[in-house]
Amino acid sequence: MKRYADPMTGTAPDLGLQSLRIIRAIESTRSITGASRALGVSQPAISQHLQRTESKLGVALVVRTGRAITLTDAGRALAAQSAIALDALDVAFAEIEALAQMRSGTVRLVGFPSASSTLVPALISTLRDRSPGVSIRYGEEEPPEAIDLVESGERDIGLVFSYPGEAARGTRPDRSRLSLANLFDDNLLLVLPRDHPLADEDVVDMIALEDDPWIAGCPKCRGNLLRFCERVGFEPDIAFETDNAAAVMGLVASGLGVTLMPRLVLTTTAMPENVVVRSPNPGITRVIGAVVRDERRGDPSITAALTALAGLGVTRWGIAPLAR
Secondary structure, rough: OOOOOOOOOOOOOOHHHHHHHHHHHHHHHHHHHHHHHHHHHOHHHHHHHHHHHHHOOOOOEEEOOOHHHHOHHHHHHHHHHHHHHHHHHHHHHHHHHHHHOOOOOEEEEEEEEEOOOOOOOOOHHHHHHOOOOOEEEEEEHHHHHHHHHHHHHHOEEEEEEEOOOOHHHHHOOOOOOEEEEEEEEEEEEEEOOOOOOOOOOEEEEEHHHHHOOOOOOOOOOOOHHHHHHHHHHHOEEEEOOOHHHHHHHHHOOOOOOOOEEHHHHHOOOOOOEEHHHEEEEEOOOOEEEEEEEEHHOHHHHHHHHHHHHHOOOHHOOOOOEEOO
């Protein structure tokens, strides 16, 4: 057992921060009077506190000669370590203050592919200007996987989306520890070959495309198209499957099929000359939102990121902020 260990716990006695400050002030000023002035504490209080500290340690920390006072070897050892401990605490308190004022922190963000080239760079740029101490670490996943990562604590914020009736995809989590903030509306548009019989129509009735071959995403990602067409009154003939936006455009440009694509995707995808974009009737909109764990919502860096995200100027991508 250590010389100054508590016999019950085996740990060093709890001296408290004030004891460390007093011994450090005595070292600096070489007097009780000087320590009293430096700390704004009365001389009797300094003396009494010093006596209690010596009693706890079982050794003398100072030697008094008249009005002069010097530290013993034990006092000098404690003063040296006090300086290290108090300096470390000053650094810790400064970091905590910076976090409280949203000056620093790391936010682990996960988002879907079409957000990676639009919302995410804009968010990072905005935070760099408004909260330069807040940094973003970003990874890309589809909404179901993104929500799993947020729920497990591996990510702090998940950028996600949902279509009408598509709660299972994850943007309306029924998990009690998660909160969803719906942020933006993103309309879906029809993409047709320029020589399609309906290409000259500004608004195309969906039912008129029931006999066309369709291009859709992978089986896991096409649920929104199937449900939408079912509501309209037909089952789409899915001839091609790909989640690659450029590949979709190539297939449409070759006259091999038609498709629905979110406007956010279209704004970042090269549009071949022989492809046209039209509004569907009825219309369909996906909602883009952010998912966080309830206990993290109050974290300053996460609050800064969510505030910046909600305030992005998104009309440049053809999407619209939701009324709040």
